[in-house]
Amino acid sequence: MKEDLIQKTAQAVFRSKKVVAFTGAGISVESGIPDFRGAGGLWEKFDPAEYATIEAFHANPQKVWTMLMEMGNLLESSKPNPAHTALAQLEKMGHVRSVITQNIDHLHQDAGNTRVIEYHGSHKRLVCLTCGQQYAKEEVNLDALPPLCRCKGVLKPTVIFFGEPIPTGAHLQAMEEARDCEVMLVIGTSAVVSPACDIPVLAKRAGAAIVEVNLEETQLTRYVSDWILQGSASQILQSVLDGVAGLRKT
Numbered sequence: 001m002k003e004d005l006i007q008k009t010a011q012a013v014f015r016s017k018k019v020v021a022f023t024g025a026g027i028s029v030e031s032g033i034p035d036f037r038g039a040g041g042l043w044e045k046f047d048p049a050e051y052a053t054i055e056a057f058h059a060n061p062q063k064v065w066t067m068l069m070e071m072g073n074l075l076e077s078s079k080p081n082p083a084h085t086a087l088a089q090l091e092k093m094g095h096v097r098s099v100i101t102q103n104i105d106h107l108h109q110d111a112g113n114t115r116v117i118e119y120h121g122s123h124k125r126l127v128c129l130t131c132g133q134q135y136a137k138e139e140v141n142l143d144a145l146p147p148l149c150r151c152k153g154v155l156k157p158t159v160i161f162f163g164e165p166i167p168t169g170a171h172l173q174a175m176e177e178a179r180d181c182e183v184m185l186v187i188g189t190s191a192v193v194s195p196a197c198d199i200p201v202l203a204k205r206a207g208a209a210i211v212e213v214n215l216e217e218t219q220l221t222r223y224v225s226d227w228i229l230q231g232s233a234s235q236i237l238q239s240v241l242d243g244v245a246g247l248r249k250t
């Protein structure tokens with residue numbers, strides 16, 4: 001049964017040059033990054049009300065930066081897993097056009113994907129809350145917290161805090177990709193949080209096949225997905241990649 005669905009997915013991907021992957025925390029769990037909201041996640045140690053709202057950041061950026069340093073160390077010590085590398089291969093082969101990710105870990109780019117829409121921002125880029133200037137994290141001195149802009153404004157990662165809107169550019173790009181795709185692979189996300197939940201729905205309305213890759217069934221399974229591949233994202237995506245590679249040879 002599952003083998004049939006993997007083959008069906010491989011065929012859909014093989015036939016299309018407009019495959020969009022939409023990913024969430026579940027794809028990075030096998031890279032050693034627990035879902036922040038789940039067991040062992042960051043929000044068990046740091047109360048998000050105190051550390052992850054934009055109000056908390058404005059009230060005490062130094063305190064919130066202690067959490068951000070710990071988060072940054074975790075993310076920087078992690079590496080792409082076979083699910084990330086399979087998506088990068090599928091982009092190289094000309095099938096996956098873009099990745100829309102809710103993750104802030106940069107692992108899709110580390111794996112080799114070049115068109116990545118970071119829907120919730122990135123831990124690798126910092127923005128000045130006073131003048132809007134952006135910096136790569138590597139070029140900023142993090143010895144004294146919070147780090148400051150040349151204008152002396154406080155720097156914050158572009159990561160979206162609770163209470164902040166999705167960056168307009170990323171939102172518009174994601175909607176455009178969703179409206180113009182033929183296959184959407186929804187991986188490691190239940191996509192229940194608004195407005196991220198609109199992305200698979202938009203793709204479906206535009207006629208795309210929605211293929212879900214998740215450990216458990218989600219709300220999408222019943223209402224949006226055409227079919228679900230249930231299990232480990234890295235095993236499933238490697239199998240899909242093998243299937244596509246096999247079809248290209250025939």
Ligand SMILES: [Zn+2]
Pocket residue numbers: 128129130131132133149150151152153
């Ligand atoms: Zn500034």
